[in-house]
Amino acid sequence: MKKLIPLAAATALLLTACGNANYATTQIPPVPSPSVAAPATPAPENCKGVDPLASYQPDGPLPDPKGPMPAGTWMETIKKRGRLIAGVSADSFNLGYRDPITGQIQGFDIDMIYAVADAIFGKPAPGEAHKVELRVISSPARIPSLRDTKNPVDIVARNMTINCSRWDQIAFSAEYYRSGQKTLVQLDSTAKNADDLSDQTICAPAGSTSLDNLKKRNPKIKPITADTDTGCLVLFQQGKAQGISGDDTVLAGDVAQDPYAKVLPERFSEEPYGLGISLQHPEFVKFVNGVLEQIKLNGYWKASYDRWLEPALGKAPAPPVARYGRPIPPK
Secondary structure, eight states, rough: OOOSSSHHHHHTTTTTBBBOEEEEOOOOOOOOOOOOOOOOOOOOOTTBBOOEEEEEEOOOOOOTTTTTTOTTTTHHHHHTTTSSSEEEEEEETTEEOOOOOOOOEHHHHHHHHEEEEEHHHOOOOTTOOOEEEEOOGGGGGGHHHHHOOOSSOEEEESOOOOOOOHHSSSEOOOEEEEEOOEEETTTTTTOOOGGTTTOEEEEEETTTTHHHHHHHHOOSSSSEEEEEHHHHHHHHHTTSHHHHHHHHHHHHHHHHHOOTEOOOOOOOOOOOEEOOOTOOOOHHHHHHHHHHHHHHHHHHHHHHHHHHHHHOSSSSOOOOOEOOOOOOOOO
């Protein structure tokens, strides 16, 4: 089957650049006091007696972005610097991708970053950019970019699943989106689920939970990796992989770029997304959790979902309910 490479190839040419998109976002009103609610679904695993989806309880209403941030906090450091530094994807269509026409990085994950930046600096005036530096990173670089002692990022928004092993290395915000793993195959494939893909080469991003889940789901599958989602799509379009396995959000973007692909209906994992932050800054995690509480209540979260994800994934679900109660580790 002859393959076309529409947006994937164009995006791949732009991956090494950094960007700062500028478009209207919903004004963030004052946040109400966060509340602790019962989780809607059970935790997928247990982290030494701590719910893996439990993050740090916000301290209360967010500080006014028109004034200084609390002294001694990482938010104060960010504000004095003049920009929030975020690690993001530039090739995950509708989550974090570079528009090949405008050159702007945009998507659902990027909107989460803008909400955090606006809570620190205030909403930009018309025609001004958000005070954000977007650094394009690969999946394997997500955790190292937060642990870099010389030039770290403040936050990572790159469809990153919260799990126990990652909590040993970085901190996570409360869950901001619930995805799940599926598999993309050629449009004429007769496969119904992963059981039908034995002995076939399936691509998953390196350093992702998708690769481990795929091996567990069907050990007879031949896995192959790429550093980026676009890398997997290119291997698929070149015929070097018979499919791609990953989060349904990412695969929905792949299908939008490739008319010869389809996504199998089987969903064989739960992928709760969190914003990654350094373990050294629990007060920043609390702040981000306050922002997430806010945007889930004021319509910003739904407006972003409707813009980027609804066309491929359908009507917006209820935003994930935040779970708190994680003890802050001693320094």
